[in-house]
Structure formats: C-alpha cells, structure tokens
Amino acid sequence: xxxxxxxxxxxxxxxxxxxxxxxxxxxxxxxxxxxxxxxxxxxxxxxxxxxxxxxxxxxxxxxxxxxxxxxxxxxxxxxxxxxxxxxxxxxxxxxxxxxxxxxxxxxxxxxxxxxxxxxxxxxxxxxxxxxxxxxxxxxxxxxxxxxxxxxxxxxxxxxxxxxxxxxxxxxxxxxxxxxxxxxxxxxxxxxxxxxxxxxxxxxxxxxxxxxxxxxxxxxxxxxxxxxxxxxxxxxxxxxxxxxxxxxxxxxxxxxxxxxxxxxxxxxxxxxxxxxxxxxxxxxxxxxxxxxxxxxxxxxxxxxxxxxxxxxxxxxxxxxx
Amino acid sequence: xxxxxxxxxxxxxxxxxxxxxxxxxxxxxxxxxxxxxxxxxxxxxxxxxxxxxxxxxxxxxxxxxxxxxxxxxxxxxxxxxxxxxxxxxxxxxxxxxxxxxxxxxxxxxxxxxxxxxxxxxxxxxxxxxxxxxxxxxxxxxxxxxxxxxxxxxxxxxxxxxxxxxxxxxxxxxxxxxxxxxxxxxxxxxxxxxxxxxxxxxxxxxxxxxxxxxxxxxxxxxxxxxxxxxxxxxxxxxxxxxxxxxxxxxxxxxxxxxxxxxxxxxxxxxxxxx
Numbered sequence: 001x002x003x004x005x006x007x008x009x010x011x012x013x014x015x016x017x018x019x020x021x022x023x024x025x026x027x028x029x030x031x032x033x034x035x036x037x038x039x040x041x042x043x044x045x046x047x048x049x050x051x052x053x054x055x056x057x058x059x060x061x062x063x064x065x066x067x068x069x070x071x072x073x074x075x076x077x078x079x080x081x082x083x084x085x086x087x088x089x090x091x092x093x094x095x096x097x098x099x100x101x102x103x104x105x106x107x108x109x110x111x112x113x114x115x116x117x118x119x120x121x122x123x124x125x126x127x128x129x130x131x132x133x134x135x136x137x138x139x140x141x142x143x144x145x146x147x148x149x150x151x152x153x154x155x156x157x158x159x160x161x162x163x164x165x166x167x168x169x170x171x172x173x174x175x176x177x178x179x180x181x182x183x184x185x186x187x188x189x190x191x192x193x194x195x196x197x198x199x200x201x202x203x204x205x206x207x208x209x210x211x212x213x214x215x216x217x218x219x220x221x222x223x224x225x226x227x228x229x230x231x232x233x234x235x236x237x238x239x240x241x242x243x244x245x246x247x248x249x250x251x252x253x254x255x256x257x258x259x260x261x262x263x264x265x266x267x268x269x270x271x272x273x274x275x276x277x278x279x280x281x282x283x284x285x286x287x288x289x290x291x292x293x294x295x296x297x298x299x300x301x302x303x304x305x306x307x308x309x310x311x312x313x314x315x316x317x318x319x320x
Numbered sequence: 321x322x323x324x325x326x327x328x329x330x331x332x333x334x335x336x337x338x339x340x341x342x343x344x345x346x347x348x349x350x351x352x353x354x355x356x357x358x359x360x361x362x363x364x365x366x367x368x369x370x371x372x373x374x375x376x377x378x379x380x381x382x383x384x385x386x387x388x389x390x391x392x393x394x395x396x397x398x399x400x401x402x403x404x405x406x407x408x409x410x411x412x413x414x415x416x417x418x419x420x421x422x423x424x425x426x427x428x429x430x431x432x433x434x435x436x437x438x439x440x441x442x443x444x445x446x447x448x449x450x451x452x453x454x455x456x457x458x459x460x461x462x463x464x465x466x467x468x469x470x471x472x473x474x475x476x477x478x479x480x481x482x483x484x485x486x487x488x489x490x491x492x493x494x495x496x497x498x499x500x501x502x503x504x505x506x507x508x509x510x511x512x513x514x515x516x517x518x519x520x521x522x523x524x525x526x527x528x529x530x531x532x533x534x535x536x537x538x539x540x541x542x543x544x545x546x547x548x549x550x551x552x553x554x555x556x557x558x559x560x561x562x563x564x565x566x567x568x569x570x571x572x573x574x575x576x577x578x579x580x581x582x583x584x585x586x587x588x589x590x591x592x593x
Contacts, residue, residue: 056486059490061489086492088489088491088492089491089492091490093487093490095483095486095487096483100482100484101482101483101484102487103488103502103505103506104506105506114491115491115492118491118492118493118497119491162487165487165491166490169491
C-alpha cells in the first residue's frame, strides 16, 4: 500500500475542553489511524467516549488541541483559516440530529444548493439543476420536495437532505456522526443502504461513527473501538467481530442484543462499574478499573496500539 | 393562516390601517390647521361650530390635532423599535455568536443599562438632544436597545449551537455568511413579533412623556401631548383628554392583538421543528 492510498491520516489527535472548575476534559487523548481511499471505517464506543469530538476534530470544527489531521497529504491542522475554508468541500459531515442540521427557514432545494453557493460555483440555474439531480440520487422527488421546509419532512427525509447537501461538493471523505441513531429501525436500514450506495458509486471514504455494532458490521470495512478518548482496537470487520482481542471490544460485542429471548450474555463478559471521568488523569490503561485481566503493569504503563494480526492492532498488555 | 384569524383580528388590522391612512392624509382633510386657534370656541364640545371632535383649551381643533398627532405616534412607534432592533440586534448577534470577552463586555453594558431607571435615561437623552421628534425617537430607541440585545443574544446562542450552523461551516461558509444567511433570518422572525409589543409600549411611553413635557415640543401635536394638555380642564371638559386617550388606547390594543396573533403563528411554526 503506497502513501497516496491513504486519504486521511490522523496522528496523535487530542481534544481538550475547559471544564467549569478550571480543569480540562480530555475528550480525545492521542488518537492515530489512517483511512484508505474508498474505505469505510466504523468508529464505535459507548456514549461520552469522545467519538463525536474526534469526528469534529477531524472536520476542524473546532480545531483539535494538538495532533495532526492530513487529508490527501494536506495537513489540515496546519493550514490557516482561508486555505482551510477553500479545502472544506473535500471533506463533509453528516450529523446526528436530522432536523437540527437543516436551517428551518430554508427550503430543501436551497439547503442542498447552499454549499455550491458558499463556494461560488456555477450560476443560480445550474445550481438548481444540480440540486434537483442530487435529490433524485438520494431518493427525494424534486417536484415534491424542492420547495418544502424541514418541518414538513420526516427524520429520514431530513437525513437524505443532509446526505445530498454533503455530496454536493463532491467530497472525498464523508464523516457520519451517528447519522441513524435517532431514526426508526426501518428508516435506519434505508439510510444505511443509501450511504453504502453513494460510498461505492462515488468512491467515497467513510468515517462512520455509531454505537450500533450491527450497523457498523453491515456497512464498514474496518472498525475502530474507542474507550475514554483512546482507540483500544482497530481491525477489519471480520477479524474484530469473530475474534476481538481487547477486553473492552469483547464486552462491547457481548452486549449486542440477539434475537433470542433466552440468550443472556455470560456474566464474565459484562463490565462492572462506569467509565472514569475524562477529567481525571489516569496513569496506565484507562480501562483497567473495569478489566478482569488488569495487572500491575496496566496500572503503570499505558498500552500502545500494536499489531497482532494482518491489519489488526490492539492496545492491551494482556489481549484476549 | 387567514382561516384562523377571527373578526377581532381583522378589526384591529382595519383600525391600524385607518390610523395610518389618516396620518398620511392629515393635511388634505377640510379641517382647520392643528395649531389654528378658534378664540370664540375654547374647549368646545364635539360637533360645536363645525369642530367635529370639539376644541381643546386653546381652541384648537381636536380632530385635526389627532390626525397630525397620529403621525408622531406612528413615526415614533415604528422607528424607535427599528432603532432599538438595529442597535440591540447587532450587538446581541455579535455577542451571542462570538461569545468570549466581547460577549462578557456586552452583557455588562446591557445589565448596566437595564439597571438604570428608564425615565432617567430618557431625561438624559432629551437633555442632550433637545425635545424634537428626532430626539424623542432616538431616545426611545436607545432605551429599547438593551432589552432587544439581551433577547437577540439569547436567541443567537440557541441557534448557533444547532447543527445547521456546523453544516454551513463545514461547507466553508465565513462568519459573515453564517451570521447573515443562517442566524439573522432565524433571529428576525421571533424579533418581529417582539417588535409589535415594543411598538405598543413606545406609543404608551410617548403618552407618558407628554406629561413630563418630554414629548415633541408644542405646538406640534402628539397624542401624549394632547392628553397632557387636557389635564387642567379634565373635570369640566373631559373630552379634551379623553378623545386622544381613547384613540391611543384603541391603537395600542390593536397593535397588541396583532402581536398576539403573530406569536400564535410563530409558536405553531416553532413547534413543528
């Protein structure tokens, strides 16, 4: 795999927020990974583990505290504001809350063409034509929906509008921050299939954030598991789902509901306690307090990601 | 939305249209000039000697003065909220959008101005700029601005955290484009309704200022001034005060009814989100 195959390189990314009492919350604490062109990478982890902060840091919304994000060799983290703005069309984002991600006063058609207007591309008539074309591509009838407003749309339709808007700039990277978690299950499937379709037809790279492992398994090529601001395991979907090596990944997989009322996850797979607060600075492994395999070593040394199989890396001193 | 509007709403609209039309056409009616004194008919009753609504204690035609006074009330009632909206809205949006030190400074200024008694503020502005229609409008605008700024700031903060702002940023929109295209329209809608409430307050405020001699200077007629001038003869000739008071009352009521109805429409829109 040569260097140009890597569309996105994230190195040592950290995001900190000031906390009320003068302390700082480390939402993302040194994350590194690559994303290959045309690949879909799933990012999973429980609520509050820093998934959304990581996504926004990659989007430079706001810029991360430290670390680098490079898209196609351009270090986004080092660019000044104006140049960054001119590159923004190349990486787009879809948000969790479908209704809140659309301006309530603007018609659907205008919302979809807004990015072109921002970029100053094409004249008004051409923008309208392209927006209508994109609406067809995401499964919205332009005749019916072009003049509607977000309040007249369902959640799933709003999310289609979001996808259309993000695709208008012909991006290379699409960051999806839990795009289906607020939708009904049947609608979720439609949106996932739409994302899959646009990903393959347009050769997009996808960073897909979710806490729904089944969705990730269906859509993604690789999965990264995140816990308290750090990646603990990253592997091809098949490898991770068949043989998770990090104790946390294992617990996460064990918690997937199965369509079998008699099935109960084995007690040994369930995690005791709650994640620590990201405000505490933790020596060693941040997962050790909830880990059955923790030893002296885990309390002292922070485990780094290391390769244990083909493309399979895990940050654990005592992998399963 | 017309279907839901009741008869009272249309009466209110009709009254405001009538007042506005009369204010505009005031000079064309076959009435005595508003400052013309009829020496033989001081405080004439309505209908006396061709004075449709009578005369005031200086023998000036009340109907004519009402029409010209409507100009003052409508001018002040429309422009003062506009000045307040412009000044307060601009500061409120910038403070709410950029937050940080600038925001903290604006909030301190807003709180300080709101803590000052309004009347003192009005007196100061009137003292500095004199008592003309212009200074009256400006002073009322200045008094309105802090509360407008506070509301606009709160609205802006609420809107700025919505994801469509992030989406605009992600597409490469500049701060100016985000403020103008995404935030401003969403702030303006609720503010227009609030402005009608302010208009009603301003028309009443002009009335109160008339009593302090802080409204427009005599002999220029204003409703507030007319009510104030009738005070001395209130016991014997109540119509001198009561006619302009009734007209002001109806106008303020109409504006408030209009505002209530518009708020109803807005709430429906908001709840659909």
